[in-house]
Amino acid sequence: MLWPRLVRNLVSRPLTDPAPPPVAPEIIAELRARLEEASQARLGRSLAIRHMDSGSCNGCELEINALQNVAHDLERFGLRFVASPRHADILLVTGPLSRNMAEALLRARAATPEPVWVVALGDCAVDGGIFKGSYAVLGGVDAALPVDLVIPGCPPSPTQILEGLVALIEANA
Amino acid sequence: MSARAIIESGRPVGCVPWPRYLLDASRWAQLASPSDLALLGLWGEAGMAHAAFLDEARMQVLLASVAAPEGHIPALSQGRPGAALFERMLRDLYAIEAEGGDPRGWLDHGRWPVLGPLSAHPTRHAPDPTPMEFLPVAGEGVHVIPVGPIHAGVIEPGHFRFHVQGEIIVRLELRLGYTHKGLLTLMQGKSPRAAARFAARLSGDSTVAHGLAFARAAEAAQGVEIPPRAAAIRAAMLELERLHNHLNDLGFIANDAAFAVIHARAGLVREELLRAQFAAFGHRLMMDGLQPGGVAQDLTPEGVAALRVALAAIEAELPVLLGYYESHASLQDRVLGTGTMSADLVAAFAPGGVVGRAAGRAFDARLLTGELAPEALILQSGADVDARWRQRYAEALQSIAFLAALLARLPEGPLTTPMTQRGGEGIALVEGFRGECLAWMRLDDGGLIEACFLRDPSWLHWPLLEAAVIGNIVADFPLINKSINGSYSGVDL
Numbered sequence: 001m002l003w004p005r006l007v008r009n010l011v012s013r014p015l016t017d018p019a020p021p022p023v024a025p026e027i028i029a030e031l032r033a034r035l036e037e038a039s040q041a042r043l044g045r046s047l048a049i050r051h052m053d054s055g056s057c058n059g060c061e062l063e064i065n066a067l068q069n070v071a072h073d074l075e076r077f078g079l080r081f082v083a084s085p086r087h088a089d090i091l092l093v094t095g096p097l098s099r100n101m102a103e104a105l106l107r108a109r110a111a112t113p114e115p116v117w118v119v120a121l122g123d124c125a126v127d128g129g130i131f132k133g134s135y136a137v138l139g140g141v142d143a144a145l146p147v148d149l150v151i152p153g154c155p156p157s158p159t160q161i162l163e164g165l166v167a168l169i170e171a172n173a
Numbered sequence: 174m175s176a177r178a179i180i181e182s183g184r185p186v187g188c189v190p191w192p193r194y195l196l197d198a199s200r201w202a203q204l205a206s207p208s209d210l211a212l213l214g215l216w217g218e219a220g221m222a223h224a225a226f227l228d229e230a231r232m233q234v235l236l237a238s239v240a241a242p243e244g245h246i247p248a249l250s251q252g253r254p255g256a257a258l259f260e261r262m263l264r265d266l267y268a269i270e271a272e273g274g275d276p277r278g279w280l281d282h283g284r285w286p287v288l289g290p291l292s293a294h295p296t297r298h299a300p301d302p303t304p305m306e307f308l309p310v311a312g313e314g315v316h317v318i319p320v321g322p323i324h325a326g327v328i329e330p331g332h333f334r335f336h337v338q339g340e341i342i343v344r345l346e347l348r349l350g351y352t353h354k355g356l357l358t359l360m361q362g363k364s365p366r367a368a369a370r371f372a373a374r375l376s377g378d379s380t381v382a383h384g385l386a387f388a389r390a391a392e393a394a395q396g397v398e399i400p401p402r403a404a405a406i407r408a409a410m411l412e413l414e415r416l417h418n419h420l421n422d423l424g425f426i427a428n429d430a431a432f433a434v435i436h437a438r439a440g441l442v443r444e445e446l447l448r449a450q451f452a453a454f455g456h457r458l459m460m461d462g463l464q465p466g467g468v469a470q471d472l473t474p475e476g477v478a479a480l481r482v483a484l485a486a487i488e489a490e491l492p493v494l495l496g497y498y499e500s501h502a503s504l505q506d507r508v509l510g511t512g513t514m515s516a517d518l519v520a521a522f523a524p525g526g527v528v529g530r531a532a533g534r535a536f537d538a539r540l541l542t543g544e545l546a547p548e549a550l551i552l553q554s555g556a557d558v559d560a561r562w563r564q565r566y567a568e569a570l571q572s573i574a575f576l577a578a579l580l581a582r583l584p585e586g587p588l589t590t591p592m593t594q595r596g597g598e599g600i601a602l603v604e605g606f607r608g609e610c611l612a613w614m615r616l617d618d619g620g621l622i623e624a625c626f627l628r629d630p631s632w633l634h635w636p637l638l639e640a641a642v643i644g645n646i647v648a649d650f651p652l653i654n655k656s657i658n659g660s661y662s663g664v665d666l
Contacts, residue, residue: 051327055352057662059377059458062421064327066447069440083325099284100351101330103302104322130370134355135287155377157457 045169046078050088050112054105054141055131056095060122060155064092067158079165085112090168091145094155096124096131097138109145117148117168121161126150176208177228180237188598188613189393193223193236201239202247205256210235211523211536213602214611214632215249215259217267218624219293222246224256225600225611225628227523232540234602236613241269244292248274255522255633258664265350266357266666268292277306280350280665290358305348310336315343318647322351329661333650340646345639352665360625365391365465365614366592368622372612373460375627376663378421380460381407381414382605383627383663386612390625391465393599394616397592401584403467408544409579410459410468411603412572413480417446418606419569420487422658423494426562429651430507435494442487449483452476467589477580488573495566508559512641512653519556524633526608528657531564532556538602538609545604558656594620607631607660629663 051064067074074080082088085108097105109116120141123129127140141147151164174182183194196204204210210226213234217223220242226235239246246263248271249256260271261279268289281288283303287295315338322330332348356375360368365387372387373380385407392399399407424439447457453476454462462469498504519532529536531553539545551567553560598615608630617623638657642650 052323053329053352055354055662056329057352057374057377057380058329058660059374059380059460061327061329062378062458065421066440066444068327069444070437071441071444081327095352096354098352098354099300100282100353101322102284104330104351108323130374131354131356131359134359135285135290136353136355154460155458157451 046080047089047117047165047169048080048082048087049090049092049165050082050085050108052091052093052105052108054093054095054101054125055098055137056122056124060094060125063155063158063161064094064121067161072158072162074162074165077162077166078169085109088112088116090117090119090165092119092121093125093141093145094121096128096134097141097143099136099138102138102144105141105144118145119149119151119164119168120147121151121164122156123152123154126152129154174203176204176206176210176226177235179203180210180226180235183237186238186598188236188600189396191234191236191600193238193598193600195238195240198239198247201237201249204237205247205249205252207252207521212249212253212255213525213609214626214628215256215263216613216626216628217241217263217269217291218615219267219291220244220269222263222267222269223613223626224249225613227536229536234541234600236600244268245270245272247272250274253521254636255524258632258636262666265289266291268295278303280353282350290355291361305332307334307346307348308344310344312338312343314338322348331661335647335650337647340648342642342645342647342650345642345650347635347639349635349661350665352662354662354666356666357625357627360622362621364592364621365394365616368625369464370461372627375666376629376631376660377458377460378418379414379605379607379610379629379660379663380458381410381463382603382607382610383612383629384461384463385411386601386603386605386610387614387627388463388465389601389603390599390612390614391592391616393601394597394614395593395595395599395620396597397466397590399467399590400587402586403463403588403590405579405583406468406472406588407463409472409480409576410454410462411605412575412579413446413450414459415606416484416487416569416572416576417443417450419565419572420446422565422655423562423569425658426508426558426652426655427498427504429655430504432497432501432504435497438490438497439494442483442490445486446480446483449479452479464589466592467587471588472583477583480576480580484573484576487569491566491570491573498562498566505559507649507652508562508656509555509557511558511649512645512656513555513557514637514641515556518637518640522633522637524608524630524637526604526630526634527561527564527568527606528630528634528637529608531560536609538604541602558652561656592620596620605630607634607658607663627666629660631659631661631663634659635664 265281424436427435614625
């Protein structure tokens with residue numbers, strides 16, 4: 001019969017323990033301070049990168065991909081590429097800012113949580129490079145977004161890209 | 174009347190080394206019927222459209238032109254589907270409408286301040302972004318997956334619109350043009366020497382191939398012969414570029430099936446090759462290493478030695494990669510029979526490069542110039558992801574053999590021939606790692622570029638990607654896409 005069991009359960013005590021009593025606010029504040037300190041030391045040396053091509057010739061992409069080969073092994077520095085701007089700390093932008101990509105770049109930036117660093121990678125991203133002045137190009141990345149770091153080169157070598165990104169980690173740590 | 178006879182009935186206009194014929198609109202319209210001539214490309218200049226065809230039987234290129242005084246030409250895409258994207262570009266850049274073609278825009282997303290930037294009279298235009306109209310799909314349970322322009326990985330931007338039924342792709346349409354930089358406009362009015370920097374940046378992975386096609390077209394236009402040493406160094410650069418890109422693709426195709434070992438190992442030997450290229454040419458990708466008239470730098474014995482070390486490592490590694498590739502059923506299951514192109518599709522689009530040869534199409538632009546003997550041509554018949562992987566594998570080994578021969582016998586002599594300031598018209602086809610890169614230009618009396626076009630092989634590969642994925646599952650799309658590996662920037666111009 002179901003009814004006796006239901007009634008028994010209704011009047012008996014639950015198996016789960018009650019929640020602990022509230023902790024004193026000063027203890028919570030102290031814990032929070034310790035957590036922030038530890039996370040800065042442990043997690044502050046890790047940055048997630050979202051690559052954005054705003055009109056490149058794909059030369060910069062070849063060298064960014066080379067950063068992930070076993071010779072350069074980007075991830076040992078705590079740097080990794082992520083698929084979504086929502087997971088990113090860095091927007092790594094390549095190419096001159098084409099008019100056809102400007103809206104997509106701004107939307108990706110809007111989807112990236114603060115704080116975020118915008119890195120202009122390659123001569124084109126710095127100021128439009130050889131495509132400066134074209135009807136189809138707005139200029140460098142800074143024509144749409146404030147830029148925090150520039151890594152010039154056509155394309156910059158993986159070593160040069162690493163130097164720039166590791167400097168960003170050091171500044172952040 | 175054969176297509177060749179139709180073209181040759183036109184008025185010859187000097188172009189070197191292959192002639193160009195000016196046709197009237199009715200003769201041009203006849204070229205729309207499928208024939209023994211394959212369409213290589215279609216482009217324009219102010220008030221004029223040009224098309225390049227390949228006569229596969231004679232291994233010759235034929236050029237045809239038609240005037241468009243009113244801004245209209247008959248479409249070729251009715252019988253030649255490969256012309257469709259070119260015609261959409263023709264309207265966007267040159268304001269020439271192909272009557273009877275696809276009326277939708279391509280490169281122009283409504284965001285530029287001008288209309289018809291390469292036409293006789295570009296007009297001002299207030300930017301007004303236009304969404305692309307995708308072809309509709311009807312059916313029970315059909316849903317849409319829009320992807321891009323920003324993709325998940327480190328890759329160029331483009332929008333892919335999938336129509337899917339369950340897991341099966343029913344239709345895929347692309348919208349590209351996001352990396353349009355106005356490259357051709359920037360080249361106009363410059364000397365070939367000054368414009369070479371742009372050709373070298375049409376598609377960064379093909380910087381040598383496009384740079385070489387551009388340089389050869391300029392040299393053909395001005396009747397300049399380059400020294401033998403420069404020719405040999407260029408040939409070596411072209412094979413090196415093919416090799417490092419094929420290694421990249423061999424790794425990335427396997428990686429898209431989540432098989433990381435091939436990717437990691439190919440990536441390492443490729444890195445060693447890029448470092449050797451830096452030692453030999455002062456640039457990892459050899460960008461700006463050649464220019465009209467010759468090469469930018471000598472290849473020293475130390476450079477040759479560095480390249481030889483890297484090549485020996487790759488030659489030893491490639492069979493290891495093949496061993497991994499063939500001995501893992503999980504990987505074979507993903508690549509075999511995936512993304513197969515039917516013989517009809519291959520015949521209709523006549524794609525060049527790895528994509529064409531992996532589907533049994535016996536064309537390589539090196540055959541036109543005698544750089545490749547017909548019996549050395551490598552072909553596969555599968556037309557699937559596996560065939561394209563194996564084609565790259567075989568070509569990589571062949572490039573190493575070519576390089577060994579080239580580096581052993583570099584002729585002595587100067588590195589450049591001075592370019593003149595003469596006018597003229599020239600065309601060249603160079604077999605890059607993707608396929609044939611075409612460059613055409615006409616120089617004015619002062620030797621400056623009056624009109625020019627650079628045509629990447631991807632123009633014929635992208636529509637084939639749309640066709641090859643039909644009936645495959647969504648999860649196989651990255652694999653198919655990577656096995657074709659079209660260039661976005663190369664067609665976005």
